[in-house]
Amino acid sequence: MSGIRQTQTKPMRLPAPSAVDALCANFPGLTPPPALAPRLEALLPCRALAADRVLFAQGQTPKAFYMVASGEIEARFAAQDGRMSVLEHVRAPRLFGLAAFVTERPARYEAVATTTSRVWIIGMPAYRVLMDDWPGFARALMREFAERFEGNLRLLEAARHLSAPERFAVALRQLTAERAAAADADGWQELRATQSELARLAHLSRQTVNQLLRAAQDAGQLRLRYGRIAIRP
Known part of the structure; x- marks a missing residue:
């Protein structure tokens, strides 16, 4: 109709979660005292990382540990032969880097952004508040890192004692747990995931991983797309 000006409605942009919201999401059932939240927010700055940016290097002593706000961080270490081995891929809202920070020792691995990412920095002032003033936080933090340590031990055991197909299966299960979207109707x-990531995680060559992926696809266990894998547990 002439004379009527149509306007386009811009989609609403949801506010980004706060650091305290992310901590609550990472530790379900854990809620800070009301007066604690604003204190924590002031102590938890957020840092942006470009893809392939190293947050801390292997052998470096970090002055903080971290929580992923967005994107993904790869924890990996270099073996004596120069090959890289992946420990895990960390996504929001999980934490990483605690061991080197608490012990004040050089990190045994490096943390690298696999894509454009943001992390909250948890330095000593924030760590003291979390541990001393948030009831139940210390117990929850210990449980999470104990479970992840157990998972890393399983990967190391797989690398030393399991066959190539078994190591491949362990690595694929870990990536599925870390990254998989919700199951579709079928x-x-x-x-x-890429072949290189699976190879580093399973301690296998890319050629071996390619063969195992093709065999699994032929058996109907997974579907391959460029840079993506569909799996039915």
Whole structure:
């Protein structure tokens, strides 16, 4: 109709979660005292990282540990032969880097952004508040890192004692747990993963991983797309 000016409605942008919201999401059932939240927010700055940016290097002693706000961080270490081995891929809202920070010792691995990412920095002032003033936080933090340590031990055991197909299966399960989207109506879960990532995680060559992926696809266990894998547990 002439004379009537149509306007386009801009989609509403949801506010980004705060650091305290992310901590609560990482530790379900754990709620800080009301007066503690604003104190913590002031102590938890957020840092942006470009893809492939190293947050801290292997052998460096970090002055903080971290929580992923967005994107993904790869924890990996270099073996004596120069090959890189992946410990885990950390996504929001998980934490990482605690061991080197608490012990004040050089990190045994490096942390690298696999894509454009943001992390909250948890330095000593914030750490003291979390441990001393948030009831139940210390117990929850210990449980999380104990579970992840157990998972890393399983990967190391797989690298030393399991066959190539078994190591491949362990690595694929870990990536599925870390990255997979919700299952579709037919039960398929899709995740972003490359052959190089699977090879580093499983301590296998890319050629071996390629052969195992093709065999699994031929058996109907997964579907391959460029940079993505669909798997049905």
